[in-house]
Amino acid sequence: MDVRQRLSANLRRLRLEQGWSQEDYADRAGVHRTYVSDIERGSRNPTITVVxxxxxxxxxxxxxxxA
Known part of the structure; x- marks a missing residue:
């Protein structure tokens, strides 16, 4: 599993464990909801600042x- 796949899986798992929608989570993280969706699908390669x-x-x- 490459680093983008790990990030995607961890992000989705943690978000769902908290019971947050993508929009709720995006608001908390200070990013756009579609950006969260793109990361969870593995179609974005975020910078370390965004991580x-x-x-x-x-x-x-x-x-x-x-990790």
Whole structure:
């Protein structure tokens, strides 16, 4: 599994565990809902800065989200 696939799977799993819609999560992370959708589908390659923003609502580090 490559890093984009790991990010996609981890992001979706964590978001669903919290019971958040993509829109709820996107608001918490400060990104657009379609961006979250694209990442979860593996069609985006976010920067490390965006990965940090994506990790913050889960109180995780970027490396935790990518593990």
């Amino acid at each position: 940090e923003k994506l990790a913050a609502p889960f109180a995780l580090t970027a490396s935790d989200l990518l």
